[in-house]
Amino acid sequence: MLLASIADGQPGNIDVTLGAKSAVLQRRLKIADWIRQYGQMRVDELSTALKVSEVTIRGDLTYLEEQGLIVRSFGKAIAAKSGAPRDRPAGAPLTKALLVPMLRRAQALIGPDQTVLIGPGPLATQAIPWLAEIPGVSVVLTSTEAIPLARTCLDARIYLLGGEITAESGMIEGAGALRMLDHFALGWSILEADALSADSALLVAAKPAERLAEAAIRRSTRSIVLIGNPALSLERRTAQLGLTGISDLILPGMPSNRLRDILLGAGFRPVETDGGTEAHFSSHPAHSRSGARAFGEAS
Structure with a gap:
């Protein structure tokens, strides 16, 4: 798609494509970091936190699993190479x-x-x-x-x-x-x-x-x-x-x-x-x- 945009002489499409890819990448990196931090997270928790559909989250998790960053099991995403999942932090001060x-x-x-x-x-x-x-x-x-x-x-x-x-x-x-x-x-x-x-x-x-x-x-x-x-x-x-x-x-x-x-x-x-x-x-x-x-x- 990016090569086609260049060939057609439409530089504006390059920015749109790169921006969309960047947003997806940033979301996936955030998901990977959360799962690494907490040990495991559920699909519905990620969907609510990131305000995207569960279908989108499942696609993100498939990508992260292919990269060897997570393991999926029974509706949860678990950090790869992690031991027992760490507790989700509770009691943090509210703004x-x-x-x-x-x-x-x-x-x-x-x-x-x-x-x-x-x-x-x-x-x-x-x-x-x-x-x-x-x-x-x-x-x-x-x-x-x-x-x-x-x-x-x-x-x-x-x-x-x-x-x-x-x-x-x-x-x-x-x-x-x-x-x-x-x-x-x-x-x-x-x-x-x-x-x-x-x-x-x-x-x-x-x-x-x-x-x-x-x-x-x-x-x-x-x-x-x-x-x-x-x-x-x-x-x-x-x-x-x-x-x-x-x-x-x-x-x-x-x-x-x-x-x-x-x-x-x-x-x-x-x-x-x-x-x-x-x-x-x-x-x-x-x-x-x-x-x-x-x-x-x-x-």
Whole structure:
């Protein structure tokens, strides 16, 4: 095609051809680098990340396999000459552009005069300033790290869960902390997870955070889990949280097809967003056929 363009005296076609080839090559190099970095990736994950069809991805993978860069197996692309696949990274900090729509969506779910538990971790803690606009809100903190932010941002009743303070994170833990949850009529809990695993479990930071989250979900009328990564994680942890009992999941972007299938199978349905980057899935009946309510309508 390139030789024909030269022979026809059409130099403009040369640029188009080279540009198209360059874009394809760059995409394939990016795919190869991701697979090398993470050990393995699924076709649907690559399709979502690169915003091209799965047919295009399969063509790219065929090329990379012919070059000896990857091996294909059961819908996955595996790095050639690699040992056990490395875990997909989870828990990486979110940019402000991704974080703000998630927090705005969480705020919009919570109505006035609610008692809200803020789970441990930096992602859940960043929801605190957004609660300032909710009339009559009360807040239960589960970490000493959240105290300065709550005191600065909130003109509200602020409670600190009692128990043992962990040296590493400042989280309140122990049997006493779990029992103290019974003293609050929790309307909402805002919790966090690093990612959703291929085993349909939410990956959390540590076992104490898992136990606290499970107790908070049982005692709350509704619960929000902010998920830090929209990609399905290959990681396995001892600290993980089941999807049962959670009413709302908010992700920083559209999930992969496989992750979406897991959520649909667990009874979650996508909730229409207002043009933001976030993705919202809910198991609550009020959201089964409609979008998120306006601020202050949820209870």
